[in-house]
Amino acid sequence: METPTTHCKEELEMLNLLKELSTVLGTALNSLANQTPKSAESRYISDAARSVNLASDGYILLREAMRVYASKLMIRPLIDVVIKASAVVTKKGFLFRVAYTELQEMKKLYEKNPANEAAANETLERLKKRFLEEAGYPIECKQVNGRYTAEVAGLLTAYDTAYRIYCEYTHSALRAVRGSLDTTTDPTDTSMVIWAVCTMLNQLKIHTPAVVPDLTAYNVRIESAQKAMLEAWGHKVS
Numbered sequence: 001m002e003t004p005t006t007h008c009k010e011e012l013e014m015l016n017l018l019k020e021l022s023t024v025l026g027t028a029l030n031s032l033a034n035q036t037p038k039s040a041e042s043r044y045i046s047d048a049a050r051s052v053n054l055a056s057d058g059y060i061l062l063r064e065a066m067r068v069y070a071s072k073l074m075i076r077p078l079i080d081v082v083i084k085a086s087a088v089v090t091k092k093g094f095l096f097r098v099a100y101t102e103l104q105e106m107k108k109l110y111e112k113n114p115a116n117e118a119a120a121n122e123t124l125e126r127l128k129k130r131f132l133e134e135a136g137y138p139i140e141c142k143q144v145n146g147r148y149t150a151e152v153a154g155l156l157t158a159y160d161t162a163y164r165i166y167c168e169y170t171h172s173a174l175r176a177v178r179g180s181l182d183t184t185t186d187p188t189d190t191s192m193v194i195w196a197v198c199t200m201l202n203q204l205k206i207h208t209p210a211v212v213p214d215l216t217a218y219n220v221r222i223e224s225a226q227k228a229m230l231e232a233w234g235h236k237v238s
């Protein structure tokens with residue numbers, strides 16, 4: 001089968017929308033310069049949005065270069081950070097548990113010995129102290145996993161469908177490598193990236209001092225473009 005050298009007009013429209021929204025996200029992030037985050041969660045949302053912005057830039061470059069398979073590798077990290085960011089702003093104290101989980105994972109990189117254990121405990125105490133700068137911040141030394149994070153975020157459907165599908169690409173599952181998932185994912189790849197960018201724009205607007213414009217006009221364009229894209233792939237859209 002000959003590899004396509006260009007995208008269909010519907011995909012090009014989706015990519016143009018994504019490029020516009022990525023620019024909006026970049027501008028919103030720039031507006032945070034010299035701003036003081038109002039909470040640990042606010043700072044985390046800024047970092048998460050920056051991560052989404054960087055990954056979406058990579059996706060655009062790969063997709064426009066017709067490196068479609070490679071572009072799919074950018075999508076699972078986007079879904080992951082959006083789910084985590086949504087959980088962080090949904091449940092107070094969840095951010096500490098995320099940090100605690102990451103610390104436990106980091107410990108696995110080092111040899112188990114008293115010196116390293118003592119260093120890890122010191123890091124944990126500094127972490128607690130930092131979070132307790134906000135009076136009454138809930139400290140719970142319990143790890144979190146992906147599914148529980150999605151449950152807290154209210155995004156279990158995204159976790160059980162889109163996240164799991166794109167995990168197949170991230171982990172080089174044979175059916176992903178052989179292209180068996182392409183007809184399912186090709187029409188929705190760019191939509192997923194747009195979803196991630198728009199979600200983080202909304203999170204920035206609510207939880208940070210970032211300057212974010214009204215996205216209503218974009219939402220109308222996105223809905224129209226997504227419908228056209230699905231119809232171009234033979235899907236019935238009501």
